[in-house]
Amino acid sequence: MNPQIRRVGLALLVLFLALFVQLNYLQVVDAHKLANDPRNSRVATRDFAKPRGDIVSSDGKVLAHSVSSNDLYKRLRTYPTGPLFAQVVGYFSYTYGSDGVEKQYDGQLTGRSAPLQLPNLRNLLVQQDRSETVTLTLSTKIQFVAAAALGTRRGAVVALVPSTGAILAMWSYPSFDPGALTGHDFKAVKKAWDANQADPTRPMLARAFRDRFFPGSTFKLIDTAAVYDHQPDLATKPYPVLGALPLPNTNGLSLANFGGEKCGGVLPELLRISCNTGFAQVGLDLGAANLSAEATAFGFDQRPPLDLPGPAISNFPPAAAFARDLPGLAKSAIGQQDVAASPLEMALVAAGLANGGVIMRPHVLQDVRDAEGKVVNTYQPQPWLTATSPATANQVKALMIQVVQAGTGTAAQISGVQVAGKTGTAQTGNNTVHTWFVALAPADAPKVAVAVLVEDQPASNDFTGGQVAAPIAKQVLQAALSG
Amino acid sequence: MTRQAKPRRRTELGLIVLVVLLTLGAYILASLGRTASLPAHVGPFLAIILGLLLVAHLALRLWAPDADSILLPIAGLLNGLGYVFIARLDHRLAGLQATWTALGIAAFTVTLLVFRQARDLERYRYTLAFVGVGLLLLPLTPGLGRNINGARLWIRFGGITFQPGEMAKLALAVFFASYLVDKRELLARPTWRLGPFFLPDPKHLGPIVVAWGASLVVLFSENDLGTSFLFFSLFIVMLWVATGRGAYLAVGGFLFVAGAGLAYKTFAHARSRIVVWINPWAHAQTTGYQVIQGLFALGSGGVAGTGLGLGSPTRIPEVATDFIFAAIGEELGLLGTAAIILAFVLLVGTGLRIAIRAEREFDKLLATGLTFTLGLQAFIIMAGVTRLTPLTGITLPFISYGGSSLVANYILLALLLRVSAGSREARPQ
Numbered sequence: 001m002n003p004q005i006r007r008v009g010l011a012l013l014v015l016f017l018a019l020f021v022q023l024n025y026l027q028v029v030d031a032h033k034l035a036n037d038p039r040n041s042r043v044a045t046r047d048f049a050k051p052r053g054d055i056v057s058s059d060g061k062v063l064a065h066s067v068s069s070n071d072l073y074k075r076l077r078t079y080p081t082g083p084l085f086a087q088v089v090g091y092f093s094y095t096y097g098s099d100g101v102e103k104q105y106d107g108q109l110t111g112r113s114a115p116l117q118l119p120n121l122r123n124l125l126v127q128q129d130r131s132e133t134v135t136l137t138l139s140t141k142i143q144f145v146a147a148a149a150l151g152t153r154r155g156a157v158v159a160l161v162p163s164t165g166a167i168l169a170m171w172s173y174p175s176f177d178p179g180a181l182t183g184h185d186f187k188a189v190k191k192a193w194d195a196n197q198a199d200p201t202r203p204m205l206a207r208a209f210r211d212r213f214f215p216g217s218t219f220k221l222i223d224t225a226a227v228y229d230h231q232p233d234l235a236t237k238p239y240p241v242l243g244a245l246p247l248p249n250t251n252g253l254s255l256a257n258f259g260g261e262k263c264g265g266v267l268p269e270l271l272r273i274s275c276n277t278g279f280a281q282v283g284l285d286l287g288a289a290n291l292s293a294e295a296t297a298f299g300f301d302q303r304p305p306l307d308l309p310g311p312a313i314s315n316f317p318p319a320a321a322f323a324r325d326l327p328g329l330a331k332s333a334i335g336q337q338d339v340a341a342s343p344l345e346m347a348l349v350a351a352g353l354a355n356g357g358v359i360m361r362p363h364v365l366q367d368v369r370d371a372e373g374k375v376v377n378t379y380q381p382q383p384w385l386t387a388t389s390p391a392t393a394n395q396v397k398a399l400m401i402q403v404v405q406a407g408t409g410t411a412a413q414i415s416g417v418q419v420a421g422k423t424g425t426a427q428t429g430n431n432t433v434h435t436w437f438v439a440l441a442p443a444d445a446p447k448v449a450v451a452v453l454v455e456d457q458p459a460s461n462d463f464t465g466g467q468v469a470a471p472i473a474k475q476v477l478q479a480a481l482s483g
Numbered sequence: 484m485t486r487q488a489k490p491r492r493r494t495e496l497g498l499i500v501l502v503v504l505l506t507l508g509a510y511i512l513a514s515l516g517r518t519a520s521l522p523a524h525v526g527p528f529l530a531i532i533l534g535l536l537l538v539a540h541l542a543l544r545l546w547a548p549d550a551d552s553i554l555l556p557i558a559g560l561l562n563g564l565g566y567v568f569i570a571r572l573d574h575r576l577a578g579l580q581a582t583w584t585a586l587g588i589a590a591f592t593v594t595l596l597v598f599r600q601a602r603d604l605e606r607y608r609y610t611l612a613f614v615g616v617g618l619l620l621l622p623l624t625p626g627l628g629r630n631i632n633g634a635r636l637w638i639r640f641g642g643i644t645f646q647p648g649e650m651a652k653l654a655l656a657v658f659f660a661s662y663l664v665d666k667r668e669l670l671a672r673p674t675w676r677l678g679p680f681f682l683p684d685p686k687h688l689g690p691i692v693v694a695w696g697a698s699l700v701v702l703f704s705e706n707d708l709g710t711s712f713l714f715f716s717l718f719i720v721m722l723w724v725a726t727g728r729g730a731y732l733a734v735g736g737f738l739f740v741a742g743a744g745l746a747y748k749t750f751a752h753a754r755s756r757i758v759v760w761i762n763p764w765a766h767a768q769t770t771g772y773q774v775i776q777g778l779f780a781l782g783s784g785g786v787a788g789t790g791l792g793l794g795s796p797t798r799i800p801e802v803a804t805d806f807i808f809a810a811i812g813e814e815l816g817l818l819g820t821a822a823i824i825l826a827f828v829l830l831v832g833t834g835l836r837i838a839i840r841a842e843r844e845f846d847k848l849l850a851t852g853l854t855f856t857l858g859l860q861a862f863i864i865m866a867g868v869t870r871l872t873p874l875t876g877i878t879l880p881f882i883s884y885g886g887s888s889l890v891a892n893y894i895l896l897a898l899l900l901r902v903s904a905g906s907r908e909a910r911p912q
Binding site: 041070 | 724798820
């Protein structure tokens with residue numbers, strides 16, 4: 001039997017040798033490819049474990065910070081301000097990826113986009129931490145005031161600097177805790193994520209720049225600008241005092257004023273008291289082409305170049321849509337029907353009017369600093385759109401001052417500061433209203449523009465844009481101007 | 484015979500100390516790598532592994548003082564390294580594996596104590612044949628059998644699951660050896676012809692074909708392809724070793740190809756294994772997921788590995804049992820996997836040397852059969868994990884988590900040592 005036994009040994013030896021060859025193939029020849037295959041989740045873990053810079057507010061508060069953790073992932077991302085900046089800063093989750101600044105500026109935070117330093121002896125010996133700190137234009141002070149003023153009403157607040165496009169505050173309620181999504185206990189992370197997704201109030205939806213609402217009467221700012229830009233004679237045309245405007249081609253349907261009031265007059269008067277019948281007729285007088293062109297000039301129908309993922313495109317229908325729908329044009333002129341705007345867009349409208357007609361690119365990045373704190377990159381403000389002429393902008397602004405001094409927006413008055421603004425109270429169709437206030441201040445040399453939206457307020461005379469949203473805008477303006 | 488320390492037992496003791504130190508070092512490193520802290524209970528851990536191996540060592544000193552000196556240390560090393568990985572992968576399984584190791588050592592000791600000579604086993608040949616087939620049938624018993632991952636190989640009583648196939652492997656190896664030794668002359672003499680093959684009288688081939696056929700049918704119905712192949716190969720190889728007739732290998736090869744073809748056609752389970760083997764990437768999220776995760780682990784380990792406790796092998800499904808070799812490849816690299824292969828080569832080489840040096844034919848054939856199953860089983864799972872062959876789930880002897888496998892392999896080891904103690908060169912001059 002011995003010869004056979006020897007051959008059994010030889011056969012097994014050959015099998016083990018084949019195994020050894022295959023292992024050399026997998027662990028030497030093909031190792032690099034397997035180790036870096038995008039489907040190999042170790043790649044994600046390795047990236048997840050890389051050093052990651054802080055995200056800091058303009059007033060120096062740390063909004064996102066990595067602490068070391070004694071596990072596979074080496075570092076745990078924390079958010080000291082919790083929900084306050086969640087919708088801007090975003091999250092950095094192993095399971096759910098990243099969002100917000102964490103996603104937009106990932107290259108800077110990980111140092112991937114940093115210029116390679118000249119190698120010196122120290123760099124050769126230790127692995128260089130090239131992660132960078134991202135400083136935002138948002139201020140914790142103003143953000144906090146915005147959050148406190150809105151309270152537990154669903155809605156959003158956006159404040160920015162008209163001359164640069166720098167966003168000072170961008171808040172929407174409800175918000176979420178990004179820290180709960182970045183933990184390494186993936187069951188708890190999934191639970192937190194699922195709870196957020198199941199919540200009917202949609203806390204992870206950044207209403208401020210990712211959702212759209214009827215802009216209501218705040219859209220009358222664009223009507224007014226369109227008058228000065230396209231048909232200046234309408235600015236002096238007296239509109240009849242009406243309780244309801246009969247709509248063309250409808251066999252007796254009509255568009256009523258808010259609360260059944262009667263109003264009319266020339267353009268400044270119409271804007272001051274926010275007269276629906278007047279502006280519906282202004283819209284019809286201007287025509288679909290002029291109104292649609294003006295809306296597009298102010299940033300509708302295009303994606304705002306915000307440096308955050310996924311800003312919503314605000315909508316105003318193209319002129320052709322109104323060819324057989326004049327009632328629709330009348331309703332669109334007062335920001336109803338198919339008109340939809342994000343709070344960011346309405347803030348940009350105010351900012352354009354404040355900045356002589358030029359809308360600057362909205363942005364949250366202030367600068368990028370290396371690990372030693374040296375500024376390596378500063379955001380350079382750039383114009384986005386020329387919405388209108390300086391003359392038109394100044395004329396509209398003058399009318400907005402009247403709104404706050406003696407019109408629907410008196411609640412936004414600040415002693416010693418001239419505020420220009422416009423109220424909005426948009427019907428939702430569910431027997432509720434979205435209340436708006438957009439404003440800029442100081443009117444002569446604007447330093448800040450804001451838009452405030454409070455969703456789903458009861459449809460009654462006590463819950464208008466002037467009563468609900470204007471006081472919030474006032475607090476945010478005060479906070480921005482005092483800082 | 485004087486009661487003095489045999490040189491072989493001294494060598495063994497030295498190797499055991501080395502193995503214990505290696506295992507302890509690996510255990511500490513794995514804990515440092517994973518949590519940057521020393522493991523709790525280092526003392527008890529040291530006491531237990533040293534104690535267990537010393538018990539086995541003393542059993543050899545008492546009842547088989549002339550047995551081979553390196554089999555026990557190698558098994559101890561594989562067992563220890565396996566335990567370190569299991570503890571690192573799944574803490575819950577580690578406690579169970581420790582208990583099973585103790586039971587394995589107990590079975591090892593009892594085997595040496597009960598069977599003072601390998602030929603004692605021959606008496607139970609038919610009993611063992613029935614026990615072997617009976618064990619295989621157990622998982623099919625309603626209420627007792629358990630399906631795990633599509634295969635019905637487990638039985639459960641009193642909260643413990645047990646895989647009887649592992650024990651059946653030993654029983655059938657003993658039965659094959661004793662039967663073949665008896666009938667080898669008859670089986671080597673062909674009396675009739677089937678196609679190109681000359682075959683012996685079916686009367687002599689009958690009992691063994693029945694035992695083997697029954698076990699294959701049972702295993703197939705339990706979807707256990709790995710064990711089926713192991714039993715099939717064991718039978719063919721033992722037949723060939725006993726008779727020296729190449730025709731058996733040829734018939735075996737033909738039957739294997741036919742059987743594999745039939746399995747591919749009729750069993751979705753078998754077909755998917757082959758499809759995945761040919762191109763796992765086309766099924767990366769489904770049937771190919773496990774194999775691909777194993778390949779990623781091996782590739783990520785590279786030559787030197789990530790270091791103990793520093794990889795992420797827990798991404799591989801069934802990593803503590805079927806895929807533990809991939810975990811070793813990730814954290815210890817090619818150096819670690821090559822060391823494991825080398826350990827099995829040493830086990831196989833030692834086992835076959837024992838077979839060659841054994842005097843009695845039964846001892847020779849038994850040692851060959853036992854060594855062959857051990858070596859082939861290790862190859863089947865390592866080759867499956869590395870995609871050298873299609874994957875069939877089976878444990879990696881001494882390393883994988885699995886109580887029945889561990890106990891059975893310790894008994895196998897005891898039988899090999901028993902054979903080695905009775906060989907010519909081991910006898911006192």
